Amino acid sequence: MDRLTSMAIFVKTADSGSFAAAALAFGISSQMAGKHVSTLEERVGARLLNRTTRRQSLTEIGQIFYERCKALLADAAAAESVAQELSASPRGRLRITAPVTFGACCLAPLIARYLKAHPEVRVELTLTDRFVDLIDEGYEAAIRLGALSDSSLIARPLMPYRLVACASPGYLAERGEPRTPRELTAHECLSFAYTSMPADTAWRFADAQGEQAVPIAGRFEANDVKALLAAALNGGGVMLAPEVAVKDELAAGRLVRLLTGYEATARPMHLVFPASRVTPKLRAFIDQVVAEFGPHNA
Template sequence: MDRLTSMAVFVKTADSGSFAAAALAFGISSQMAGKHVSMLEERVGARLLNRTTRRQSLTEIGRIFYERCKALLADAQAAESVAQELSAAPRGRLRITAPVTFGACCLAPMIARYLQAHPEVRVELTLADRFIDLIDEAYEAAIRLGALSDSTLIARPLMPYRLVACASPAYLAERGEPLTPQALTAHECLAFVFTSMPAATEWRFTDDAQREHVVPVSGRFEANDVKALLAAALNGAGIILAPEVAVRDELAAGRLVRLLNGYEAPPRPMHLVFPASRVTPKLRAFIDQVVAEFGPAGT
């Protein structure tokens, strides 16, 4: 006999008070219901039910066993439900949040491919450079830049978020090309301003020997949007320290020139995070595609 079935018959017998009622619920005979309970009693070595001609009642050991069986059967049902859900086709609304620049330049095109592959899903993407609490604000996943704080979220590492210094050919023709980070002090540096803090007054670089260079920078233009800074740089307003994903097309086309060969701005770690409590088919498919397209090299 299957032990889980026997436990289910035992619980139903205890709840209904008779083998007949349990037998009716499971489509078996009263004698078979009794055999299921007898098998359990034989396994545990104790009587679980007090039997009378009219009603079955739990013994002291039976009450303890009954509670454990109910919990075990509930866990088994939950496991089956999760397995069925995970094997189902992705569907429904998926709420995602990401930093503005990465979300617009990289994640949105990926989501278009994701939607094409999963026609029953619709995605709501919120782009924000502020911290968004997934639980409090009811999001299912987030792309996060920088070091992660301790939390109950699952984190999947993605490729590092790299910054590059670049400027337009017109600016460099007028002001000259800086060859070292220290030379930036004599240039117009376009500053990114976060909503919650002032613009950075220092840019950091490491050289090929992993020595750090911290350079004070200044300029006459700052903005809280990379696209605005990029437009200014393309029009010769100064040097931009921008996410590589935002300027790669301009660099490839020659509209911007990459500067400071031999120096690199420290990359920021990037992760996909999501609650550990429940991963639906739509979220699982999204996680798999994000990791496949933006995961670190070798994954």
């Protein structure tokens, strides 16, 4: 006999006080209900129910066994519920937030592919460089740049967010090309700034000798990478840009990559989400983001 079924019949018998009531609930005979309980008693080597002609009551050992059976059956039901949820088709609204540049350049194309694969899902993507509280603001997942603070969110590491120094050919013809990070001090540097984050005062680079922070200065700062990119393309100065935002401009020669013997310090990037909100639509999204932007792609 199936042990979980026998436990469920035993619990029902104890709750109802009779084999007849348990049998009715499970669609079996009273004799079969009694046999399930007898099989359990043989397994544990002790009587679980006091049997009378009118009512079944728990023995002392039966009471302890009853409590454990209830807990075990609840765990089994929860496990089945999770499995059914995970196997269900993704559907419904999915709310995601991400940094502006990465979201526009990389995440939006991924979402288009995700929606083709899951026609019953609708995605709302909010692009912002501010910190978003997922729980308070009702989002199911976020892409986060930089070191993570301790939280109750689950974090999946993604490939590092790489930065490159670049400038237009026209700017370099006029001002010369910096060969080392220190030479940036003599150049106009285009700085990213945000309401909650002051403009950069130093850029960090690394080579075989280690990492160095280089003071930078310039007369133009903006809170949008597109604005800085437009300034760089028009000879406004040197830009420390997200690689994903300037790869086409570099490939076309409209921008020139600088300091090729150095690596600008990359920023850690993670996908974060609350464990309590992992629905089929979110699970499918997590899997696709990790597959396309996971650390193995670095």
